[in-house]
Amino acid sequence: MPKSIIIKKNGGPEVLELQNIEIGSPGKNEIKVTNHAIGLNYIDTYHRSGLYPIKLPSGIGLEAAGRIDEVGPNVTEFNKGDNIAYASVPLGAYSQQRIIPSKIAVKVPDGITHELAATLITKGLTTNYLLTKTYRLKAGEIVLFHAAAGGVGQIFAQWANSIGAKVIGTVGSDEKIKVAEKNGYSHVINYTKNDFAKEVLRITKNEGVPAVFDGVGKKTFYGSLSCLKIRGTMISFGNASGPLDPVNVPKDIQPKGLYLTRPSIAQYFTNRKELQDGADTIFEKIKFGKIKINISKKYKLADAKQAHADLEARKLMGPAILIP
């Protein structure tokens, strides 16, 4: 019987329970998949802790890559044996095998392993929309990205560099500075020791940056606003240090005429074609060597508790996966 991680209540990593699950056959518009690698994402900890409420009991995990075992009625775009990946609800990617709606899957081309696909769909799609759609990053610009040694952080600077832009990155320890530099950041600031906003202003000769990409949330929000240029764009896309407090628009946004957005993947990839196109752009970048992926750690599915504990303790230096 296949195994899956189930949560029955919200809490710390200890609520992740490995259980046997029954799987039937796929229904209309569904496919049955054997997962070969599962993406570990910070958002998984929000679902587990209750920061993002979900109906319990529930599976957990948004992202995995594997092979199709069976296709249900009405599925025309996939066949048994196809290599696919997905990064979306319904939750339950932390499983050896499962049934998913075919509309959330993308085809994975030859040359991209399951491990690579599971590492980069969520993080790659996120980077893709952040710097091509939410803010159209241009050659010659310099922007700020927080948690530069993290999963999204690894892809972000390489992608920005590939279009001729530079990125200032922040990291939580001196150990992570080298990792961020290797990822392509032109300047790296340890924000647990230094005032990152002051450093950004120093680097940009008091001009500030036109955009900040902030997945850290509560701790970095006001510093980020203060090192933005006039009419700059604040992109708050995550809450690793906690969710934002309500924003005081006249006080925080009006003086510099800033733009503030809180985007998610779902708003930028709204159908299967957009999803496949977005994923293909990432696969191409990998194929042509524009982005190199270094999987920082591989955990067994049974060790998901440890994976969450390490992620939340800021121990990981780059993307990690679970092997079912």
Ligand SMILES: NC(=O)c1ccc[n+]([C@@H]2O[C@H](COP(=O)([O-])OP(=O)(O)OC[C@H]3O[C@@H](n4cnc5c(N)ncnc54)[C@H](OP(=O)(O)O)[C@@H]3O)[C@@H](O)[C@H]2O)c1
């Ligand atoms: N909106 C979207 O569409 C979307 C999609 C994917 C991911 N995200 C968000 O993007 C961010 C990065 O995701 P990821 O999966 O690649 O994770 P990650 O960057 O590998 O891990 C999160 C990082 O946040 C930093 N951090 C700062 N304060 C922290 C704190 N108090 N506790 C824990 N970590 C803290 C840590 O780096 P340092 O030690 O270097 O500070 C940590 O490594 C997350 O906020 C995630 O929710 C958003």
